[in-house]
Amino acid sequence: MDQFTQTAWLIPLFPFAAFLLLTALGRSYRRAGVMIGSVGALAALVMSLLVFFERLDPDAVDYSEGFNWITLGDYTLKIGFEVTNLNSLMLIIVTLVSFLVNVYSAGYMKKDERITVFYGYVALFTFAMLGLVLSDNMLVFYIFWELVGVCSFLLVGFWYAKPAARAAAKKAFIVTRIGDAGLLLGIIVLFWYMPGHALDFSSIHNVFSEGQSGAITMSITTSIALLLFMGVIGKSGQFPLHVWLPDAMEGPTPISALIHAATMVAAGVFLLARTFDIFEASAAAMHTVAYFGGFTAIFAAMVALAQNDIKRILAYSTISQLGYMVMAMGLGSMTGGIFHLFTHAFFKALLFLAAGSVIHAVHTQNIHEMGGLGSKMRITAWTFGIGALSLSGIPPFSGFWSKDAILASALDENPFLFVVGLAAAFCTALYMSRLFFIVFMGKSSVRQPREVRESSKSMTIPLLVLAVLSVGAGFVETPWNGWLGSWLTGGGEEVHASAAAIIASIAVGVLGIYVGWLMYGKGSIERGAAAAKAPWLANLLERQYYINEFYDLVIVRSVRGIGKSLAAFDEYVIGGAVRFFGFATVTGGRMLTRMNNGQTQVFGLTAVIGLLVIIAVIVGRRFW
Amino acid sequence: MNEFMPLTWNDTLYLAPELILAAMFLILIVTDLILPLRTNRALIGWLSLGGLLLSLGFVVWRMIDMNPSGASAEEAAKAGQAISLLGASYRVDDFGNLLKIIFLIGTSLIVLLGLGSTQKDDAVADKAEFYYLLLPAAAGAMIMASSGNLVTLYIGLELLSITTYVLVGLRKRSSLSAEAAFKYVVTGGIASAFVLFGMSYLYGVTGSVSLADFPAALPQAFTDYKALVYVGFFFLIAGFGIKIAAAPFHAWAPDVYQGAPTPISAFLAVIAKGAALAAVFRFLYSSAFFLSGGPGKQAGDDVFFALLVIAAAAMLVGTISALRQKQAKRLLALSGVANAGYLLVPIAISVTIIHSNNFSEFAYYLVAYLLMNVGAFAVVTVIARAAGHEELKGFSGLYYRAPWTAAAMLIFILSLSGLPVTAGFFGKLFILLGAASVKAYWLVAIMAVSTVISYYFYFGIIRQMFMRSNSDEEDEVRVPAVTGVVIWICAAATVALGVLPGPLMKGIDTVFSIQADLFVR
Structure with missing residues (x-):
């Protein structure tokens, strides 16, 4: 039975109802507002889990349902939703992180005057993101795609009294719009050439998956794919449109975790997965995607090495990891990309929320003004450590398995990108150990303004939940267990597994951490040594290649x-x-x-x- | 086929909607005489409403009966045959039924509006007349939509006209109302004269007043008497043009709307206008349309082209004259002139092979127009009561005094200016697409330009409502319950049709068939 699948359209409506209620109630109901937002997200989470469990049945078939919205001549515009295995996985990610962020924000935003407005925006975002995930055609997808962009704009600029927040919100909106223009153009071209002007994903799948059956020529396919990819570049912060994401860190930290790490920025990767058939039909498009992703991965990881703001380091790390996912897609490994999206959502949300906990305690974002926090904030330090190990790709944490899946397919498909991926993995381990050792170990270099205490329960419990997931989520797909891959793609994709990739990936991870420990933990390598030898490079990285x-x-x-x-x-x-x-x-x-x-x-x-x-x-x- | 058969008892069932209105009208006259003077005349209003709804029920029943669901194609075609009465002078078909539904719903809303506003209007001396005179007026509109020959058409027109002359003058204690009634009588007389003159020419050249005879007789008549056919058509169009209030025959509208009780202005703007449009629609598609096939192609094209010119003129003149209008009802009258132009477009672009859903475009926009216009007039009654005048400045700061009413007015204005998500948007869009599909691009351009110009005065009202806080006027805005019901029915339906235009459009398309329902044979 799939009665929950058939009612999946209800899922986005819970947060939407919460949004309407929060907007109607106004600012005075602070405590009730927190409850309403959290309950809305929780209801969506429960429903998503029920749908997900139904999808675990190996006989589950994709379900889609909709109604005709407007009929113009021969063309009928449909609105509908679709439940596939990919969608149901995304539903879990979005609702789970959203719910945890709701709980976390009860502590983090406690003193903010506009907390109900904040919860309203978060609920609206959750609604839009779930709508995007469930939509069954490109047009509805695009509408929600823009709506999440609007929510991102509202939340980045939430503290609009700060000029930096205003500027960042504007920048985030405009820069992603550049990509969106490409996406819209891609949808229009697709609409024009598709048989019967169909824009739903199943028709797209049917038309493009049979190879070039003559319906659409190669060059058109490539241009559609590249135009769609422009949208991905904007939304998922790929080079050269990545510049908005670090600035978006001006928003409240729970937002950075929810929107700018776990969900919205992953929408681009999700779009790649939804329209994977179009990309697969064009080798040129696949190569472009792979190289853009690989370049972004290494490029952003290097910039992260030289940043001093804890959230900016994590932002560049997000860009770099999104680069990994995009690269995996370009290499034809949809499983690898989605798997990394899945694990990354948990450990990156964990890292951001833990960072938020630190910022909440010390009221600064500069890592050199922190230090020695490990003993004072044990839960935060431990959970952050788990997230960092997971991100650095150390087994058995989840990040290792997903990164390994990508690297293994890179080794098979494109050895050059494999090397790039390894280099990025080394940088990742290095900047994470730098971050961890500076913030949590050693001694504070600047006097703390007041006694630092661990954050309240509503903030630490989400950390613990995410930490458990960061450890365990990786086991859905391991070199000896291809469950996720066969579930997602129906077993159509070959499993990449190689001992060489595993060993190399562990080696660079451990090496990165070791070097980091030597430099920032033990101190046996002078911190400024590298910078002293190549000051131009350090400067270049610190200024983010002067791209801005x-x-x-x-x-x-x-x-x-x-x-x-x-x-x-x-x-x-x-x-x-x-x-x-x-x-x-x-x-x-x-x-x-x-x-x-x-x-x-x-x-x-x-x-x-x-x-x-x-x-x-x-x-x-x-x-x- | 068209031999005259007197009415049988069975036939009265087909005429039930009209007969109910007539009977109710007579009953209510007597009731009004018998009822003691102290008794509140709202009772008559509710009884009129009951009569209208009963009549509506019969129309709906007839329509369902003629469009059986689940029947085989053959049965459906048989049931869908138009019912022709009295030697084809009266037709019951889906064209008429759909329009009757629109007219009856509109009239019901206006009775409700009257219960909300006229009941407290001291200038109206005979409140009962206000309600029961609406019944024959509605019946006249229905007869126009159902007529199968020119005489019935004219009788319907006069029934509607004469009752509305009285209704316009009902505010006996206001000199404006008396002036409006006088002007309306005179211009109505001119219109009737034009119509009759045109009809007499057509009768002269074809030897028949029956619409069913025109398709065969007109081409022959054209070869014989070219100029006389032209005269007949043009005078008829001009006469109906006055009733529709399309430019250049619109000049009476602002004066009459201003003087009439506001619900009656709404009646004139929606039902009287709609009935005249329906008459033009029915008449042209059983006469001029059939000229196009034979030797009279030139004349047929010319008649439709004349209608296009009038439509274009109405859109431009209506919007441009509204720019400097400061009085709410005059503004709505001129906006009605422009809307008459939009409504004429689907009639005037003629049915072709590539474009045949003219009627559904027309009916959809008529519904949208009914909702937004009645709603807007309803808001005007509320404002006029609060401010004591009907100037546009009465709207200032409405949002701060009555936020919900301001929100409803915002919906009506968005719909009037043709912006999504409202019924007016899709109504205009469908008409625009229809015009574009027959490549009448100059008309599309005029529609677009006049729409853009209209933003100026529509948004002026929005600005008044939302951006002017009125410091000097502290009038309390009270919305009577029935008026509130009218406003929110209109607002909700406007939004509903703006979100889901499909069902109504599709419904009209399924019920209506050009062969069976439009062409009179």
């Missing part, structure tokens, strides 16, 4: 220049025309008002004249 400056100089300034000249054109040419038409219309209106002076005889005359004019026009047309 580059964009400012080349794009923002030139666009502003064009904008100014356009504004002049607008002011004098278009504005002049508008003023003229406005003047003409108003004068016309005045004239008509004067003609219509309310005298009945005048009316009779105009009616007769009007009739004559019409006859003259019609008949005159014949002689003209």
Whole structure:
């Protein structure tokens, strides 16, 4: 039986109802607001689990249901939802992290005046994200895709009194819009060329999975895939549109965990998985995706080495890990990509929430102003350590298994990207150990403003839950157990497993941590040694390759220049025309008002004249 | 086939909706005379509403009966045959039924609106008349939609017109109302004269007043008397143009709407206009349309083109004259002129092979127009009562005084200006797509331009409501319960049709068939 699957459309409605209720109640119901938000997320989580368990049945078939929204001529626009194994996995991720973030925020945002507004936004985001996950066609997907973008904008700029938050919100919105423009264009091209203008995912699957059956040519397929990939680049923070994600850390930390680590930024990877058939049909598109992902992975990992803000380090780490997922997709390993998305959601949410716990305690984000926190905040330190080990790819933590799945397929498909992936893994282990040792070990370099205490229960319990998941979630897919892969893809994908990849990946992970320990734990390597030898490199990394400056100089300034000249054109040419038409219309209106002076005889005359004019026009047309 | 058969008892069942209204009208006149003066005339209002709803029930029943669900195609075709009475002078078919449903719902809403506003209007001396005169007016509109020959059409028109002349003048203690009634009588007389003159020419050249004879007789008549056929058509169009209030025949509308009791303005704007449009629709598609096939192609095209010109003129003149309007009811009258233009478009672009759902476009927009217009007039009654005048400045700061009413008005204005998510958006969109599908791009452009111009005055009202806090006027806005019901029925339906346009559009398409329901044979 699949009665829960059939009612899966209810899942997004719980958080939506919570959002409506929170908005209607207003700001005064602080405690009730927290409860409403959490209960909404919990209900969605329970429903998602029920759906998920139904999907575990090996005979479960994909279910989709919808209704016709608008019919225009022959074309019918449908709205509907679809439940597949991939969707149900995403449902679990989104609702679980959302619920834990709801619980966590009860502590983290306790003193914020607008806490109910915050919960309302979070509920709206959860609704939009679940809608995105469940949507059965590209158009509905796109609507929710934009809606999560709007929620991200609202939440990044939640503390809008801070100029930096305002700027970051604007930047996040505009930069992702650049990618979205590509995505929309891709959807339009897809709409144009699909047989019957179908935009639903199952038709896309049918058209593209049979190889090139002549319906759509190779070059069109490639351009559709690349346009869709633009959306992925924007949303999932891939190079070169990654610049918004580190700035988005201006938002409250629970938001960074929910939106900018676990769920929304993974939407791009999810899009790749949903439209995987289009990409698989074009080798060129697959290569592009793989190389963009690989480059982003190593590039962002290196930048993370030289950052001093705890959240920015984690943000660059997120970019780098998303690069891994995208690379896996490009290498044809959908299982690897989704598996990493799954484990990453837990350990990265854990790292962000633990970081939030630290920030909450010491009121700074600069890691050099922390130090020695391990003894004072035991739960935070332990759980952060678990997350860090998982991210660094140390067995048996979950990150190891998913990273290994990606590296193994890279070794088979593209040895160059395998090396890139290993290098990124080394950097990952190094920056995480740097972060851990500086923050939790050693002594504080700056005097703490007040006694540091462990955070409250509502904040530590989510940490513990996520820590357990970070340890255990990896066992759904191991080199000797391909359950996730066969469940996700129906057994159609070959399993990559190689001892070489496992050994290499463990080796670089351990090496990275060891070097990190030597530098930042034991101190036997001078911290500044590398920076002293290559100050230009350290500077380059610290300034994030000067990409923001580059964009400012080349794009923002030139666009502003064009904008100014356009504004002049607008002011004098278009504005002049508008003023003229406005003047003409108003004068016309005045004239008509004067003609219509309310005298009945005048009316009779105009009616007769009007009739004559019409006859003259019609008949005159014949002689003209 | 069209021999005259007197009515039998069975036939009265087909006429039940109209007969109920007539009977109710007579009963209520007598009741009004018998009832003591002290008795509140709201009773008559509720009884009128009951009569309208009973009539509506019969129309719906007839329509369901004519469109059996689950029947085989053959049975359905048989049941769907139009019922022709009295020598084809009266037709009961889905064209008429659908429009009757719209008219009856509209009239019911107006009776409700009257219960909310006119009941407290001291200028209206005879409150009972207000209610029971709406019944023959509605019956007139229904007869126009059902008529099968020119005489019945004219009788329906006059029944509707004469009752509305009285209704417009009901605010006896207001000189504006008397002036409006006088103007309406005179212009109505001009319209009737035009219509009759045109009809007499058509009778002269074809020898018949029956719509069923026109398809065969007109092409022959055209070859014989070219100019006379033209005169007949143009005068008929001009006469109905006055009733529709399409430019350049619209000048009476602002004065009359302003003077009439507000619910009656809404009645004129929606039902009277809709009935005249229905008459034009039915008449043209059993006459001029059949000219197009033969030697009279030129004349047929010219008639439809004339209608297009009138539609375009109405859209432009209506919106442009509304720009400087400061009085709420005059503004709505001019907006009604523009909307008459939009409603004429699906009639005027003619049925072709590539585009044949003219009627569903027309009916959809008529429903949308009914909802947003009655709703807007309902809000005007509330504002006028609170502010003591009907100027637009009465809306200022409405959001701060009555946020829910302001929200409803916002919905109506969005719908009037054709923005999503409202019924007006899809109504305009369907018409626009229809015009585009027959490549009438100049008309599409005019629709677009007039819509954009209309934003100026529609958004002016929004600005008044939301951005002007009124410091000097502290009038309390009281919404009578029945008026509130009317406002929220209209608002909810406007939004519902804006979110889900499919069911209604599809429903009209399934019920209505061009062959059986439009062409009179």
